[in-house]
Structure formats: structure tokens, C-alpha cells
Amino acid sequence: MFCGEITHMSSVPSHLINQGAPTSGAGASVSVGSPTFSPLYQQIKALITQSLQSGEWKPGELIPSEVELAARFKVSQGTVRKAIDELSAENLVVRRQGKGTFVATHDEERAHFRFLRLMPDVGDAHHPDNKVIEVKRLRAAADVARLLDIKSGDSVIFIKRVQSFDGVPTILEELWLPGHIFKGLTAERLIEYKGPMYGLFESEFGTHMIRAQEKLRAVSADDVVAELLVVAPHSPLLSVERVSFTYGDRPVEVRRGLYVTDRHHYRNDVS
Amino acid sequence: MFCGEITHMSSVPSHLINQGAPTSGAGASVSVGSPTFSPLYQQIKALITQSLQSGEWKPGELIPSEVELAARFKVSQGTVRKAIDELSAENLVVRRQGKGTFVATHDEERAHFRFLRLMPDVGDAHHPDNKVIEVKRLRAAADVARLLDIKSGDSVIFIKRVQSFDGVPTILEELWLPGHIFKGLTAERLIEYKGPMYGLFESEFGTHMIRAQEKLRAVSADDVVAELLVVAPHSPLLSVERVSFTYGDRPVEVRRGLYVTDRHHYRNDVS
DNA sequence: AAGTGGTCTAGACCACTTT
DNA sequence: AAGTGGTCTAGACCACTTC
Numbered sequence: 396m397f398c399g400e401i402t403h404m405s406s407v408p409s410h411l412i413n414q415g416a417p418t419s420g421a422g423a424s425v426s427v428g429s430p431t432f433s434p435l436y437q438q439i440k441a442l443i444t445q446s447l448q449s450g451e452w453k454p455g456e457l458i459p460s461e462v463e464l465a466a467r468f469k470v471s472q473g474t475v476r477k478a479i480d481e482l483s484a485e486n487l488v489v490r491r492q493g494k495g496t497f498v499a500t501h502d503e504e505r506a507h508f509r510f511l512r513l514m515p516d517v518g519d520a521h522h523p524d525n526k527v528i529e530v531k532r533l534r535a536a537a538d539v540a541r542l543l544d545i546k547s548g549d550s551v552i553f554i555k556r557v558q559s560f561d562g563v564p565t566i567l568e569e570l571w572l573p574g575h576i577f578k579g580l581t582a583e584r585l586i587e588y589k590g591p592m593y594g595l596f597e598s599e600f601g602t603h604m605i606r607a608q609e610k611l612r613a614v615s616a617d618d619v620v621a622e623l624l625v626v627a628p629h630s631p632l633l634s635v636e637r638v639s640f641t642y643g644d645r646p647v648e649v650r651r652g653l654y655v656t657d658r659h660h661y662r663n664d665v666s
Numbered sequence: 667m668f669c670g671e672i673t674h675m676s677s678v679p680s681h682l683i684n685q686g687a688p689t690s691g692a693g694a695s696v697s698v699g700s701p702t703f704s705p706l707y708q709q710i711k712a713l714i715t716q717s718l719q720s721g722e723w724k725p726g727e728l729i730p731s732e733v734e735l736a737a738r739f740k741v742s743q744g745t746v747r748k749a750i751d752e753l754s755a756e757n758l759v760v761r762r763q764g765k766g767t768f769v770a771t772h773d774e775e776r777a778h779f780r781f782l783r784l785m786p787d788v789g790d791a792h793h794p795d796n797k798v799i800e801v802k803r804l805r806a807a808a809d810v811a812r813l814l815d816i817k818s819g820d821s822v823i824f825i826k827r828v829q830s831f832d833g834v835p836t837i838l839e840e841l842w843l844p845g846h847i848f849k850g851l852t853a854e855r856l857i858e859y860k861g862p863m864y865g866l867f868e869s870e871f872g873t874h875m876i877r878a879q880e881k882l883r884a885v886s887a888d889d890v891v892a893e894l895l896v897v898a899p900h901s902p903l904l905s906v907e908r909v910s911f912t913y914g915d916r917p918v919e920v921r922r923g924l925y926v927t928d929r930h931h932y933r934n935d936v937s
Numbered sequence: 938a939a940g941t942g943g944t945c946t947a948g949a950c951c952a953c954t955t956t
Numbered sequence: 957a958a959g960t961g962g963t964c965t966a967g968a969c970c971a972c973t974t975c
Contacts, residue, residue: 490960613927767941
């Protein structure tokens, strides 16, 4: 979509491509010599994304106002606005009229349900209770390494846990995280942290999840799984394999969940 | 979102709320007396949606250009543009640069995969083959009636079919459709029609699906199902319950599918 | 050449929040 | 009153398609 027309970004990231005469019309033209071209607002969007990625503005923080960004990038407010419009649509930032634009965070009500699609059939109160079964460091197997875009044998952190709702064991989950990013993640830290795990990831490890790909299947519970989830062996379970991505579409989490769907369902909106 | 500030829509749908002096600034003000207010572009969007719903422009057809709509509604092109932007984001229309804006249709490659999320684990060639098992009219049971927003006992059309990929039976589906909308739908018509069923629905019955809600579960195959899908009894199957909506968020289809997920998976993108 | 959607600007005013 | 995002306008020019 965009291929490096811009080299630096701090302070005065002046020479964007296509800067028409500031007063006359506008638009893109010039086309200095050859390089692939992209609209100004896309370049602005990429610059802002870089600032998010580099941690210049952290989750929950206020980013500069539209007029300020317009001045910094030497473009009109409308162009900055269109860039932020898209970032907002992608849930990277949240706008609040009268207050400003904030970096999206997982420590919010609204973000919880985006990544936890399992809903109770009746009622709507989630009373989650996490039981961490295992946390250890190990060497990445070939399949996990491929998904995480690391080398086979690289250090990964493995987590196994059971999630209960209203006291009923419902989700058995295994996670694989790149060791170089989540170095220092321990069972204690995981247990004592209240709130969604992605909140911990972003506040303690600077890794904010922005999207995920999931593959769903129906599978049969083996004896070990059946015991952990307190269901009969061979019970049908919903298998959810997830790969999560952070800024720049870098994969940073592989997860496999087994869901008991007797009193819950996985909700999806096709639109 | 919007509550009837506008009464008529054809030809000259003049009196929108908030028509500032055409030359000076703009914006919303005036606020004639009291009624709930919504931005101009939302009102334009609602008007365009009404035209889509009424069939003034049919799926696949070209809608009037932005400048033409701007003239018709007596607003600026930018305002019409913002309205169409949202309709485009909601997949109600499709823009094509240089050509115009078209009403979205299900007779396109891109629309297929939006409502069929089952993907082969390897490869990507779908060679679907539908076998219609049963088509009949019956009286709506209470649960189906509630979902379709009709009365219990109203006429519904029931369809049962098995879908195979590369010769392997993979999906067993049951559908319930409101009889008053799909009157005249027969097994023959269903069998002879090539392409996605939603294409048939929109071209023959004027009903275009715009979104759907799905509930997914893992279930166990009973004997009847096992025979139809050629799997062992008690095999785990992915159950997908869907309610589909047309313009105006009116429910017009209830569907229950049982998916064999040995060599396929249900793909979902969380973003 | 003419028409369509796509980008960009500049300026006005609105609604909302904080000082 | 000042600052923020949200709406609206008017006009320019661009990229793409068709005639």
C-alpha cells in the first residue's frame, strides 16, 4: 500500500510526496521522478502508526490534536482528519468529542468483547475466574515458530489455563508467546493481574494487540481435556485457534482454546 | 439513529433539517422547533438507503453520480460523499473509480466469501455441489417466528440441503424463510439456479441480505445427521445458527448449518 | 473531451469539554 | 473563553473510464 516515500518522522517530517502549492488547489501531482505513490492521508496515517508503534504515545494517552498534527506535517486539517478516521475505524485510536483522540487500550469495557466472543446463552453477566495451570519457557516447535514468524527452537513462553464463568469451567486455553518480547512473564504476575490478559500485555510488555485471525472447528474432548473441563470424554468442544497481531501486522501470540458450548455460544456478526 | 425528519423522498426531497445559508458557512443550527436532530449526511444516507430498499436502484445497477445526488438533495458533493462512504463501508454499495457507484450484489466473487466462512485447510478451490433434500411449506414454530419477526403459525418455506466440496459432503443445512416474501420458491428453481443462493434471493425475490448474526457451537452428530453427512455417529460437528437481515434490519432468513470440520475450518477475522 | 470517483485545501460554524 | 473533534461548503485538481 505504501513503500517508504518517507524516511524520518520526528519533529519536522517535511518532505512528503505530493505537496502541491499550499494555497492553490492541492491534490497529488509533481511525481518527482518515479517512486510508487500513495495519497497524502495514507502517508500521514503511516506516520501516526509509526508513532504508535514506537511508543511515542502509549495506550490510553492523548495524541496531539488534529490542528497540531496538521501543522507538524504541513498539511490541512482535513487530510489529518481522514488519516485519523481510518485509524479510528481500525480501532487503533478512539475519538472523544471535545476532549481529543486517545490511543486505544484493552483496559476498557468496549474492548473486552472484541476478543472474547463467547457469550452466555441467557443473561449477559460474565464473572470470569482464571486458573493458571502452567507457565513455562520452551523451544518453539516448527508450527508455532512459523505462525509467530520466529525461528524453530527460539524461546517461547507457554501458558495453560482454565477459565470459568460463574464457577463453571468453560475454556481451556494454551498460549505461545515470543520469549524475546514477553521476557519476565511469570505465573505470579499472570495470576495477580486483574482484568483482561491483553491489558497486562500492553501495560507491562508494550505490546498492543490490534487484530487476530481465528480458525474454528468442532473437536472431541480427550481424557485429559475432559477432566480439566469437567465434561464427559468425547464431548464435542469448540476449538479456536488464534494468531494475534500487533502494530505493523507482526504476529505476537498463538493461542488454542477449547470451549464448552453447552450454555455458551461463540457469537459472530457477518457484515 | 434517525427519526423521520424527512417525509418524502422522490424528485425534490427538499426540506431536510439544518439547511444553513447555502453560501456562508454551513453546519447545523436553526433547530426549527424541537425534533431530534441528526447530521445532514446521515439524513442523505437514510434517503439513499430508502431508495435501495424500495428497489429504485436494483442490485448491480448504477446509482446517480455524486454531483447528481448533491443537486437532487441540494447539499454539497462532500456531504453526499460522506453518506456514500458509510454505505460503501457497510457493503451496501460498491464504488468504481471512473465508472460510478453500484448497488452491491451477491453475484460477485467478493461477496461469496463474506457469507460462507468455511475454508479448506489446504488449497483454496471450492467446488461446491448442492443436493436439495427437501423443500416444503409449513407453519412457523414459535422460536423461528420470533427470530423472523412474524407470527407463530405464519407460512414459512423450509429447505433442507447437503453441500459437498470436491465430492465430500460437508454442510447439512436447514433454512426457514418467510412465506410471504419467498412465495413461489420451489425445489426446481433452487436446483437449477447456478451460483450462491443469496444471488437467487436478490434477483428473483428482491431480497438482498446485508448482514447476519451467527451463533456457533460444537455439537454431536445424531444418527440421521451422521448418515446424511457420511460421518460416524457422535462425531463432533460445528453448529452455525444464522439470522440474516435485509435493508432496514428486517430479519428474512433463519438457517442452521452443521459443518464437518475435519478438512475445513470456519475462518473469522477479529478486528 | 467529458464524466466519474478520489484527494486536498481553506474556511466557517457546531457540539462538547475543560479552564 | 479556549480548545477539541464533528459537520458542511466551495472549489481545485487528479486518476480512471468511456466516448
